[in-house]
Amino acid sequence: xxxxxxxxxxxxxxxxxxxxxxxxxxxxxxxxxxxxxxxxxxxxxxxxxxxxxxxxxxxxxxxxxxxxxxxxxxxxxxxxxxxxxxxxxxxxxxxxxxxxxxxxxxxxxxxxxxxxxxxxxxxxxxxxxxxxxxxxxxxxxxxxxxxxxxxxxxxxxxxxxxxxxxxxxxxxxxxxxxxxxxxxxxxxxxxxxxxxxxxxxxxxxxxxxxxxxxxxxxxxxxxxxxxxxxxxxxxxxxxxxxxxxxxxxxxxxxxxxxxxxxxxxxxxxxx
Amino acid sequence: xxxxxxxxxxxxxxxxxxxxxxxxxxxxxxxxxxxxxxxxxxxxxxxxxxxxxxxxxxxxxxxxxxxxxxxxxxxxxxxxxxxxxxxxxx
Numbered sequence: 001x002x003x004x005x006x007x008x009x010x011x012x013x014x015x016x017x018x019x020x021x022x023x024x025x026x027x028x029x030x031x032x033x034x035x036x037x038x039x040x041x042x043x044x045x046x047x048x049x050x051x052x053x054x055x056x057x058x059x060x061x062x063x064x065x066x067x068x069x070x071x072x073x074x075x076x077x078x079x080x081x082x083x084x085x086x087x088x089x090x091x092x093x094x095x096x097x098x099x100x101x102x103x104x105x106x107x108x109x110x111x112x113x114x115x116x117x118x119x120x121x122x123x124x125x126x127x128x129x130x131x132x133x134x135x136x137x138x139x140x141x142x143x144x145x146x147x148x149x150x151x152x153x154x155x156x157x158x159x160x161x162x163x164x165x166x167x168x169x170x171x172x173x174x175x176x177x178x179x180x181x182x183x184x185x186x187x188x189x190x191x192x193x194x195x196x197x198x199x200x201x202x203x204x205x206x207x208x209x210x211x212x213x214x215x216x217x218x219x220x221x222x223x224x225x226x227x228x229x230x231x232x233x234x235x236x237x238x239x240x241x242x243x244x245x246x247x248x249x250x251x252x253x254x255x256x257x258x259x260x261x262x263x264x265x266x267x268x269x270x271x
Numbered sequence: 272x273x274x275x276x277x278x279x280x281x282x283x284x285x286x287x288x289x290x291x292x293x294x295x296x297x298x299x300x301x302x303x304x305x306x307x308x309x310x311x312x313x314x315x316x317x318x319x320x321x322x323x324x325x326x327x328x329x330x331x332x333x334x335x336x337x338x339x340x341x342x343x344x345x346x347x348x349x350x351x352x353x354x355x356x357x358x359x360x361x
Binding site for chain 2: 145146149150153154157161186188189190191192193196199200
């Protein structure tokens with residue numbers, strides 16, 4: 001059965017779009033049928049990170065308003081044929097998204113794909129609420145930094161009260177994805193460590209993505225990091241996170257760039 | 272400033288971050304929990320009253336005051352001067 005997943009955070013710039021692209025690609029690389037949906041109307045970027053910016057003809061708003069068929073708006077990835085993108089509109093207003101229209105599109109996507117991954121806009125306004133509303137599962141992207149953790153706490157509260165599942169009295173599955181993590185700084189007490197963030201937010205850990213040059217390099221060339229540098233630390237962390245999403249039980253480690261003393265020191269089991 | 276001082280002056284700050292967050296979020300969770308509780312309470316009170324009396328939804332106010340020894344729940348309903356009772360036999 002199809003799963004609808006929202007990638008959300010409250011705060012902007014923590015890595016929602018990067019993580020949507022990487023998790024979507026990783027799931028698709030493992031054979032699942034995946035669509036990534038950009039909900040950031042007016043400030044779309046998922047197309048750019050995925051390298052599909054020149055192929056956008058129709059978008060989510062066109063489909064929601066009935067001006068285009070879903071099949072016309074979906075962009076099939078050229079590298080992984082089980083991965084598709086439904087882009088957001090760059091010119092329209094976010095008010096063009098109606099709850100009924102979004103519900104209809106999500107239902108259609110559920111029929112076509114194994115995973116429907118919704119990239120939420122930042123903030124707690126209408127766009128973010130619509131992106132999370134139909135989710136079965138949420139990935140809360142958090143940086144080890146006070147403002148990001150605070151905003152994540154707020155978003156977790158909203159996932160528990162404002163989503164369709166919450167309104168039906170069901171529990172929405174929530175996972176923490178800790179991004180831009182620097183194990184060295186965390187070990188020196190300069191940065192909140194994994195245990196700190198887990199204790200404060202108390203939701204299960206999906207993965208730890210280390211701060212990595214590969215992430216920027218991948219977005220520069222318009223490729224999910226799991227495709228651009230599949231053997232790098234960030235990509236390996238995303239691959240593991242994707243397998244956990246799919247139900248596999250893999251222990252969480254902080255992937256390191258180089259093997260050796262440092263890796264033995266910090267590549268330990270954390271949760 | 273000597274090199275040594277530069278070395279020892281930086282104290283780890285993650286502990287401070289953790290404590291500040293724990294205190295802040297404890298308060299914020301209570302505050303948002305309250306506002307949702309009140310919104311639900313208000314909605315259900317309006318529904319119950321509306322079953323019997325025709326009221327303006329804007330004219331119902333629910334307020335919760337938390338005191339040290341005692342908390343009060345204040346429900347303020349403005350009724351129209353001539354009460355049109357619903358379902359009353361005429």
